[in-house]
Amino acid sequence: MRILVTGGSGYIGSHTVLALLEAGHDVVVIDNLANSNQESLRRVGEIAGRSAEFLQVDLLDETALDNAFSSQNVDAVIHFAGLKAVGESVEKPLYYYHNNVGGTLNLLRCMERHDVRTLVFSSSATVYGASEEVPLVEKLPLDAVNPYGRTKEQIEDILSDVGAADERWNIALLRYFNPVGAHESGRIGEDPTGTPNNLLPFVAQVAVGRREKVMVFGNDYPTPDGTGIRDYIHVVDLAAGHLAALDYVHSHSGVHRWNLGTGKGSSVLEVLAAFSAAAGHEVPYEFGPRRPGDAAVSYADPSAALADLGWSAHKTLQQMCDDHWRWQKENPLGYSS
Numbered sequence: 115m116r117i118l119v120t121g122g123s124g125y126i127g128s129h130t131v132l133a134l135l136e137a138g139h140d141v142v143v144i145d146n147l148a149n150s151n152q153e154s155l156r157r158v159g160e161i162a163g164r165s166a167e168f169l170q171v172d173l174l175d176e177t178a179l180d181n182a183f184s185s186q187n188v189d190a191v192i193h194f195a196g197l198k199a200v201g202e203s204v205e206k207p208l209y210y211y212h213n214n215v216g217g218t219l220n221l222l223r224c225m226e227r228h229d230v231r232t233l234v235f236s237s238s239a240t241v242y243g244a245s246e247e248v249p250l251v252e253k254l255p256l257d258a259v260n261p262y263g264r265t266k267e268q269i270e271d272i273l274s275d276v277g278a279a280d281e282r283w284n285i286a287l288l289r290y291f292n293p294v295g296a297h298e299s300g301r302i303g304e305d306p307t308g309t310p311n312n313l314l315p316f317v318a319q320v321a322v323g324r325r326e327k328v329m330v331f332g333n334d335y336p337t338p339d340g341t342g343i344r345d346y347i348h349v350v351d352l353a354a355g356h357l358a359a360l361d362y363v364h365s366h367s368g369v370h371r372w373n374l375g376t377g378k379g380s381s382v383l384e385v386l387a388a389f390s391a392a393a394g395h396e397v398p399y400e401f402g403p404r405r406p407g408d409a410a411v412s413y414a415d416p417s418a419a420l421a422d423l424g425w426s427a428h429k430t431l432q433q434m435c436d437d438h439w440r441w442q443k444e445n446p447l448g449y450s451s
């Protein structure tokens with residue numbers, strides 16, 4: 115199939131573009147490069163032995179978006195493009211609603227005009243809010259607790275309404291847990307701009323000497339070692355989940371939701387131990403206060419994805435850290451190394 119991938123030069127996008135190319139699909143990426151580097155796609159082409167087409171398009175530019183669909187014979191869309199920093203979304207809610215929700219509305223209306231109604235949407239476990247009811251299952255009520263999470267929840271609601279109104283739509287909503295790691299080649303990986311919000315890229319930058327130490331946000335949680343527990347999933351496993359979902363919705367109409375997680379939780383201290391083993395030296399850290407809004411424990415029940423898609427995550431936390439470290443060590447400054 116010919117797949118249009120929005121946000122395809124980003125971290126999860128580039129790994130998914132690679133998996134699509136290796137599976138024999140043709141790919142066209144649209145990205146505004148606001149938060150990613152086109153170098154990722156050049157390297158994806160190197161690894162895959164063939165390249166995706168690239169169009170620098172902002173989803174808020176309806177004319178450019180329409181031209182992109184007119185010039186490409188698209189069979190389906192995987193929609194990653196969006197802003198995703200929780201803290202920034204609290205400071206700039208309008209920016210987030212305009213970009214994430216407004217951009218998605220432009221995309222959906224453009225798809226409809228061009229008779230393209232197969233969509234895989236990059237949602238997030240953040241739509242479950244600070245639910246302590248673990249493992250998290252798809253039928254749980256959604257209760258996002260920050261503007262970023264609410265944009266994902268609202269887009270899920272929009273897509274549910276679109277699917278209910280017109281059965282020609284085939285839609286997958288994929289709720290990611292905590293994507294980490296990198297392709298085994300070490301050539302593509304996570305390259306956050308500015309100070310990383312998430313644990314793994316911060317730990318990796320400390321391990322490679324770009325930052326002094328990791329601040330552990332709270333060690334008084336009701337967990338075995340007192341630190342927060344999350345469901346870390348290897349980005350390569352996550353990419354495979356997109357291909358499985360794409361295959362499914364290609365032949366099943368309606369709106370479908372799946373958690374993409376391992377079903378296992380790991381604490382911050384367990385991540386630090388695994389990353390230190392990967393790097394071959396201790397990653398310095400100290401305990402600090404809890405981060406507001408953080409749940410103590412969050413991990414997926416991934417059984418629906420296994421039952422419906424035949425998909426499950428295979429890579430271990432150690433493999434995630436080994437692969438993340440290889441990328442960081444070989445690209446200390448990310449794509450601008």
Ligand code: WQD
Binds near residue numbers: 313314329
């Ligand atoms: C993981 C654990 C922190 C940084 C976020 C978003 C969510 C999704 C995934 C997009 C927690 C602890 C972190 C640090 C720390 N993103 N931590 N020191 O918060 O589970 O989820 O990323 O969809 O929307 O909310 O991930 O990596 O920020 O935190 O101790 O410097 O690491 O307290 O327990 P989180 P995270």
